[in-house]
Structures are given as C-alpha cells and as structure tokens.
Amino acid sequence: MDVNEVKLIRDVIAGDRQAYNLLVRRMLPSLIALAGSIVGFSDAEDMVQDSLITAWRKLSSLRDPGKFSPWLKRILVRTCFAHVKRSRFEELDASGIPGNFPEPDSLMDVQRALAQLAPRQRAVMHLTVIEEMSDSRIAGILSIRPGSVRAHRRRARNTLRRFLEGEF
C-alpha cells in the first residue's frame, strides 16, 4: 500500500465522498470477482453495492487505514453469505453471467464447478487462488481460524476433484 493510498483511505475515513468513489473505482473489479465467486456473477454487482453502502455507513468504526481492504472484503463476504442464506434453495447461478464478460462459456464452466462448494469454501478458494492471500489473512476476513481455512480448502479441493474428473 503506497503513501497516496493511505492518504486516500484517511480521507475516506474522514468522510470524503470523492475519495470514497475514487477508492471504490480502484477496488471494484476485485470486489465483483469475489462476490461473483460466492453468489454468482448475476448478483455480484448488487452484493458489492450493498456492501459499499454498509461500509460507508460504518466508516467511523474503522481506525486503521491499513485495514480498509480486508475490512471492506469482510463486509462483502458477510453480505454474500447472508444473500446465499436467504436464497438457500437456489444454486449458484451459472447461467446468469452478464454478456459483457470475456469468455462467458469458460466462466460458466468455472461457476458450475464452484456451485458444488459451500459458500464459505468458495470464499476460501477465491481468496486463495485469485487473491493469493495467506491463511491468516483469509482467516481474518472470514472471522475463522487459519486451521479452519486449511480444512475448508482441503474439502473444497476434494469436492472439486470429484466433480472435475467427471466434467473435464
């Protein structure tokens, strides 16, 4: 995190709307990717919108600018989990990939595989594979222990292996 970003986050914490918009624009693709892995890309933008509004309202509770990104991702993950819980009878929607995505067929294959996993396993896998986070950072975002992160990842990979051996 460079000095400019720290200053930007300090401005955001102080309630600067423009700084918030600027920061959001920078983080948006990775936030949508995370939400897309958990709830599917058809609902991903809505999840991110809800999370950004929640984060804006709760900014006063954030003291350390260095923790803005994991803090925001924690809010997003919780929003996604709540959404999945509300619509627990629906599968992760593999058919609702917006048309502006490159390689939608390949992405649909990925989504179909992710649909085999529990929401928490999807989150662990996304943060491991896409964001290449350490177990302790993942544990901080998901509010679980690093040992649980490893257990979720092991189970997720086993499930994926069983699915993929018949699929690909």
Place this chain on the structure above:
Amino acid sequence: MSNMRNSDPVERFETRWKDLADPEKIPVSDDFMTRLEDQLPRRRRRFFLLPAPAFVGLAAAAVILMVFLTKVPGDPSPVNQLTTAISSGITTPSLPAETAAPRMVTFWLDRETPLHLALKTNSNVKGEQI
C-alpha cells in the same frame, strides 16, 4: 492457460479460474458508480455516530445548562416558574411528609450547589424553606 500440461484437474481448474477472474478482465456496469452515488447517504454526520449513552449524557448536560442559564430571579419564564414550583412544593405542608422523594430532593438541595444558591436568591423562594 499457461499450465494446461499439468495433469491435476484441480490445478488446471485453478489456473483457468485465475485467468478468467483476473480483475483487469472483470467488466463493471457503466451505471454502477451512478447507482452507488444515488444510494450513498448525502452527508455523514459524525455527531449522530455517537453511541447512545453519549447522547443521553449530552442531552442531560444540555438540560442542566439550560436551567442554569435561563433561571433569573423574578423572571416569569416557564423554566423559572417550574424550578420555583418544584422548590416550593418540597416544603409545602400539604405534601406527605414521609414520602421519600421530597426528602431526597431536599437533601440534594441542602448542598451548596449553584442550583441551591440560585434558588436561595430567588425572590419567590425563602431560603429557610429549603
């Protein structure tokens, strides 16, 4: 896509996934920021972010301050009349002498507080009655 020779299906899957979910490839709706801007609260007021006990404390302090600032001897304002009525009522013989509340208030008023002094100097209240 670079690691397709890998035989493990999970590793191949993860490689493909990483390619597809690259943040640079994730499209964002054109109106995303406009929609967000519309939904964000217009102005954050730090005052309203105070916890509830702080609000209660502030409100109580404001009321006490208001009483001190507005109570002027001989002033017929409602606050003045109210404090006069309260202090007079404490020593009114018609009130039950054994009720706990007046005695507690009397004890409180017996102290040399600014409120006590203010009440003593009030023309409507005799100091010895307090």
